[in-house]
Amino acid sequence: xxxxxxxxxxxxxxxxxxxxxxxxxxxxxxxxxxxxxxxxxxxxxxxxxxxxxxxxxxxxxxxxxxxxxxxxxxxxxxxxxxxxxxxxxxxxxxxxxxxxxxxxxxxxxxxxxxxxxxxxxxxxxxxxxxxxxxxxxxxxxxxxxxxxxxxxxxxxxxxxxxxxxxxxxxxxxxxxxxxxxxxxxxxxxxxxxxxxxxxxxxxxxxxxxxxxxxxxxxxxxxxxxxxxxxxxxxxxxxxxxxxxxxxxxxxxxxxxxxxxxxxxxxxxxxxxxxxxxxxxxxxxxxxxxxxxxxxxxxxxxxxxxxxxxxxxxxxxxxxxxxxxxxxx
Amino acid sequence: xxxxxxxxxxxxxxxxxxxxxxxxxxxxxxxxxxxxxxxxxxxxxxxxxxxxxxxxxxxxxxxxxxxxxxxxxxxxxxxxxxxxxxxxxxxxxxxxxxxxxxxxxxxxxxxxxxxxxxxxxxxxxxxxxxxxxxxxxxxxxxxxxxxxxxxxxxxxxxxxxxxxxxxxxxxxxxxxxxxxxxxxxxxxxxxxxxxxxxxxxxxxxxxxxxxxxxxxxxxxxxxxxxxxxxxxxxxxxxxxxxxxxxxxxxxxxxxxxxxxxxxxxxxxxxxxxxxxxxxxxxxxxxxxxxxxxxxxxxxxxxxxxxxxxxxxxxxxxxxxxxxxxxxxxxxxxx
Numbered sequence: 069x070x071x072x073x074x075x076x077x078x079x080x081x082x083x084x085x086x087x088x089x090x091x092x093x094x095x096x097x098x099x100x101x102x103x104x105x106x107x108x109x110x111x112x113x114x115x116x117x118x119x120x121x122x123x124x125x126x127x128x129x130x131x132x133x134x135x136x137x138x139x140x141x142x143x144x145x146x147x148x149x150x151x152x153x154x155x156x157x158x159x160x161x162x163x164x165x166x167x168x169x170x171x172x173x174x175x176x177x178x179x180x181x182x183x184x185x186x187x188x189x190x191x192x193x194x195x196x197x198x199x200x201x202x203x204x205x206x207x208x209x210x211x212x213x214x215x216x217x218x219x220x221x222x223x224x225x226x227x228x229x230x231x232x233x234x235x236x237x238x239x240x241x242x243x244x245x246x247x248x249x250x251x252x253x254x255x256x257x258x259x260x261x262x263x264x265x266x267x268x269x270x271x272x273x274x275x276x277x278x279x280x281x282x283x284x285x286x287x288x289x290x291x292x293x294x295x296x297x298x299x300x301x302x303x304x305x306x307x308x309x310x311x312x313x314x315x316x317x318x319x320x321x322x323x324x325x326x327x328x329x330x331x332x333x334x335x336x337x338x339x340x341x342x343x344x345x346x347x348x349x350x351x352x353x354x355x356x357x358x359x360x361x362x363x364x365x366x367x368x369x370x371x372x373x374x375x376x377x378x379x380x381x382x383x384x385x386x387x388x389x390x391x392x393x394x395x396x
Numbered sequence: 397x398x399x400x401x402x403x404x405x406x407x408x409x410x411x412x413x414x415x416x417x418x419x420x421x422x423x424x425x426x427x428x429x430x431x432x433x434x435x436x437x438x439x440x441x442x443x444x445x446x447x448x449x450x451x452x453x454x455x456x457x458x459x460x461x462x463x464x465x466x467x468x469x470x471x472x473x474x475x476x477x478x479x480x481x482x483x484x485x486x487x488x489x490x491x492x493x494x495x496x497x498x499x500x501x502x503x504x505x506x507x508x509x510x511x512x513x514x515x516x517x518x519x520x521x522x523x524x525x526x527x528x529x530x531x532x533x534x535x536x537x538x539x540x541x542x543x544x545x546x547x548x549x550x551x552x553x554x555x556x557x558x559x560x561x562x563x564x565x566x567x568x569x570x571x572x573x574x575x576x577x578x579x580x581x582x583x584x585x586x587x588x589x590x591x592x593x594x595x596x597x598x599x600x601x602x603x604x605x606x607x608x609x610x611x612x613x614x615x616x617x618x619x620x621x622x623x624x625x626x627x628x629x630x631x632x633x634x635x636x637x638x639x640x641x642x643x644x645x646x647x648x649x650x651x652x653x654x655x656x657x658x659x660x661x662x663x664x665x666x667x668x669x670x671x672x673x674x675x676x677x678x679x680x681x682x683x684x685x686x687x688x689x690x691x692x693x694x695x696x697x698x699x700x701x702x703x704x705x706x707x708x709x710x711x712x713x714x715x716x717x718x719x720x721x722x723x724x725x726x727x728x729x730x
Binding site for chain 2: 093119120124125127129130132133134135136137138139140141142143145157160161164165168169170171172173174175176177178209210212233234
């Protein structure tokens with residue numbers, strides 16, 4: 069079994085699906101000869117040609133809108149939005165169109181469509197190559213929003229997304245693309261959408277996190293275990309919408325203390341939804357306040373590195389929040 | 397002499413008397429269904445009406461070229477002349493108008509005019525204007541990728557050309573020579589805003605900039621529309637790429653049952669266009685050319701009237717979906 073990083077794993081998932089089913093195609097800006105700005109689609113155009121790996125004009129509404137039209141005529145398109153920050157022109161096509169096709173046609177039309185979008189803070193990315201866009205979409209019944217963080221999960225979930233009969237927004241944290249390598253099965257590994265993952269078991273506190281913050285939470289959890297004997301259960305939603313409430317609530321009931329960490333602007337972020345569910349459904353088991361950590365309510369990360377670092381929840385802040393909860 | 401010239405007109409298009417009668421039937425049917433819808437609205441039975449009146453000739457002339465269930469149609473909310481020509485019935489129209497369970501478009505979920513029919517390849521429509529164009533381009537791309545000869549007909553009013561989606565789709569269709577016919581029904585008004593404040597220059601001429609033909613046509617002349625649409629469909633089917641058609645027509649009713657057009661347009665202007673009513677014009681042609689006798693026209697009109705009355709009554713008596721149906725069918729299974 070080969071070890072792969074996140075972007076290699078997504079690439080492999082795409083390539084395997086395209087080999088197995090010729091209705092599957094990718095389209096977006098620079099996905100062809102350039103192989104995508106992050107190289108996720110590198111080599112696909114050589115194997116599958118310029119139609120199934122189509123460079124589109126720089127027009128996000130067209131990219132998603134045409135993918136909808138492809139999906140209702142026998143194709144299974146994977147549309148790439150180069151950076152999540154540039155997805156707003158496609159908002160109408162995602163929110164009002166793809167997500168509502170099935171419901172509004174009373175089940176006659178569905179959109180088997182995957183939209184890949186890199187998100188999250190990255191050095192040098194600044195305001196328009198950094199945003200966490202998940203909350204914009206997690207209020208949209210009919211759409212699925214997934215955000216896997218580990219390579220093996222990401223490969224399995226891009227396949228699940230492609231095979232899903234519904235539109236799926238597939239979010240990839242840019243800074244996790246090359247962060248780690250892990251063993252990624254060639255074939256057969258399946259992760260169904262809508263299922264969270266418990267990365268680390270623990271009896272004292274629960275941390276719910278995804279993206280880059282998940283790695284930070286796991287590191288702090290190991291440190292607190294070694295240094296202070298605090299045992300943290302770390303839960304990754306993997307699918308944000310619809311959310312796997314059960315796995316999160318099971319953990320909340322076990323530890324009685326829940327911290328949600330993401331790098332989205334805190335107010336109105338999806339972590340608020342997770343916190344609300346825990347506060348209501350696990351109330352009787354809670355021994356401390358449901359706590360959230362996120363970015364400050366400023367527009368987005370800055371270009372200059374010191375300001376960018378200040379924007380993100382730091383390992384120290386995460387540790388302090390975890391310890392505060394543990395001491396309740 | 398005049399008769400022979402006009403005769404040559406439909407014969408040159410390959411249309412026989414039955415074809416013409418069929419076109420006339422659907423134009424008149426669309427008009428009568430629409431008129432009945434307003435009555436149901438004024439009776440307090442229909443919450444909302446959006447009309448096709450004045451545009452039936454454009455709609456039927458274009459949609460005659462579709463092969464139902466093979467080609468795709470992306471209609472806009474006035475295109476009842478198209479959807480009925482393809483196979484939807486007056487019952488379907490009234491079931492949708494009244495939001496009943498059997499409404500084939502949405503089972504009572506959407507407003508009237510938001511057409512959908514999977515078996516007829518009528519792709520589900522929504523209310524935001526212009527979103528259908530990129531979708532239509534994508535559907536056409538699928539045909540082209542598979543080497544099939546399907547054609548996509550996508551429709552909108554003149555205001556649907558103002559937003560980016562229309563231009564993005566035109567550009568994409570031009571780049572890849574996609575088998576799509578852009579059909580703009582320029583009915584002069586976007587609710588209250590007249591075309592002179594909506595459209596710079598000419599819609600039809602914009603096609604040239606995207607590298608394919610654009611035609612302006614008298615949208616109240618069903619045969620003229622049929623002629624340019626036929627050429628556009630043939631071109632698309634042959635793999636030669638897209639065509640833009642701007643059908644100049646007129647919205648004879650208010651925007652919708654919630655609009656009062658006396659606030660923004662003169663009655664005289666509507667009266668002028670009534671003289672150019674596409675149905676009256678076509679009936680005149682049919683009678684002059686011996687395709688229809690006056691008595692036969694009256695008989696057809698009576699038959700449609702009865703059909704519409706029956707359909708309306710059926711829909712009025714049809715049940716609503718269970719309230720809990722609103723909670724179902726958010727995600728497709730599988």
